Amino acid sequence: MLLAIDLQSDEPIYTQICNQIIEGMAKRELLPGEKLPSVRNLGADIGINFHTVNKAYQILKQEGFIQIHRQKGVVIHPDGVAKADELYFAKLESKLKPLIAEAVVRSVTEEEWGKLSKTIFDEMQGRSVE
Template sequence: MVITVDKLSETPLYLQLRAQVIAGIAAGELRPGDPLPSVRSLAEDLGINLHTVNKAYATLRDEGYVIMLGRRGAYVADAPADPAAGMDEAALDEELGRLAVEFKASGGTRAAFVEAALRAASDLPEGA
């Protein structure tokens, strides 16, 4: 899996990294037990501060997507045994509602929002 960042984006770099790792997990490109690049090597490869990568990994750890094994690095965590440990439908509804409001406020239409949501969902692997 190739990880990239857009240094000109308004999205903080650590959130870009977080989103790409989660997308890799969702797409099956990253499986439980797979190692992530070391903080130092990923920071060097991307030309960003190692604290930025560390913050992304710590966020992913706190959310249960990765486990940190000290100097041995970061690894994709096992899927939670309890599906409720992840985002539940109420949280999803809340997040989609927030996104819909922001999209509308920026001039988007309901139809365009629904179309974008359907495109995003169609990228999920079967059974997800």
């Protein structure tokens, strides 16, 4: 698994790791039951402290994306991720609201927002982007 970590980004490294693993799952590059590198191996591979990787893995575990076994190591959750429920939609809304507010302040139209959202959604589902 190849992660592209931007050490100069304002986004914390553990967040970048989480986001890229979830994106890999969305694009079906990482499949249920697939093994991920150990905390120490991933840290060494990308040149970061293993505690940072551990934090990312703990967040992914807590949110149901991965399982961590003493013998088997770290794997993408073999049963897949739970379907979206009311709690997830509330969390999604709280994350989207500030992004949409900033877009509105920057004069992004609803049409432009919708087009960008569709482009990203299509990319995650492996559909060709026009």
